[in-house]
Amino acid sequence: MPSRLAVLASGRGSNLQAIIDHFDSLARERVAKVVLVASNRADSPALIRAATASIDIANFNAADDGSELLSLLQTFRIDLVVLAGYLKRIQHKVIREYAGRIINIHPALLPAFGGEGMYGARVHEAVIASGAEESGVTVHLVDDEYDRGPIVAQWRVAVDRADTAESLAARVVNVEHAVYPRAVEMVAVLQQLESKRTD
Numbered sequence: 001m002p003s004r005l006a007v008l009a010s011g012r013g014s015n016l017q018a019i020i021d022h023f024d025s026l027a028r029e030r031v032a033k034v035v036l037v038a039s040n041r042a043d044s045p046a047l048i049r050a051a052t053a054s055i056d057i058a059n060f061n062a063a064d065d066g067s068e069l070l071s072l073l074q075t076f077r078i079d080l081v082v083l084a085g086y087l088k089r090i091q092h093k094v095i096r097e098y099a100g101r102i103i104n105i106h107p108a109l110l111p112a113f114g115g116e117g118m119y120g121a122r123v124h125e126a127v128i129a130s131g132a133e134e135s136g137v138t139v140h141l142v143d144d145e146y147d148r149g150p151i152v153a154q155w156r157v158a159v160d161r162a163d164t165a166e167s168l169a170a171r172v173v174n175v176e177h178a179v180y181p182r183a184v185e186m187v188a189v190l191q192q193l194e195s196k197r198t199d
C-alpha cells in the first residue's frame, strides 16, 4: 500500500506539483501518493493545483493548539506530512503525534540561512549579501525548532557573481523540484520498513 501523504502549503505550490507529478509518473510502482493538500490560507494557489489533480483539499486554523490539523491528518489516515512552502510553525501537539513523519524543504544549505523569519526572498538576499559562493537545498525532518530537525538530503547550487535574489531563487527552486519528491520517496520507504518491523 502506498504511504498516504498530506502536503501543507501556503503559497504557489510548485513543489507540491513536482511531488504530484513524480508519484503520478511512477503509477503502480509508486511508494506514496498525495491524498490531502491542506492550507492555513484559503486563497493558496496550491489548493487549486490539488483540486485540478482531484486531490482532497482542506483549510485549517494554524493559530489553535494543533487540534484541528491533527484531527484532519487522522481523518485522512496520513502516514507522512510534507511541508511545501508552509510558513507557520507546526504546533507541538502535531509534532509529538507525527514525530519523524513531518518533512520540510528549505531553499539554502541549513544550518546556514535558516531559522524564524528566514523564508522566501529573504533567504536568497541573505546568501548574496554574505558573499557565499554556494547555496542549495535542504530537506529535513521537522521538530519544535525552526529549520533545525535532522537533515535528510542536501544539494548544492553555485551562486554567480551576477545573481540577484530572483535569479538565485529560480535556480534553487528548480533543484528543489528534482530533490524533494525523491527525498519524500526515501522517507516513505524507510517509514514503511520501520512500521513493518514494529508490527
Ligand code: GRF
Residues within 6 Å of the ligand: 009, 011, 012, 013, 014, 015, 016, 084, 085, 086, 105, 106, 107, 120, 173, 176
Ligand atoms: C520553496 O522555495 C521552499 O524551499 C520553501 O518555500 C518555497 C515554496 O515554493 N519552503 P512553492 O510554493 O513550492 O512554489
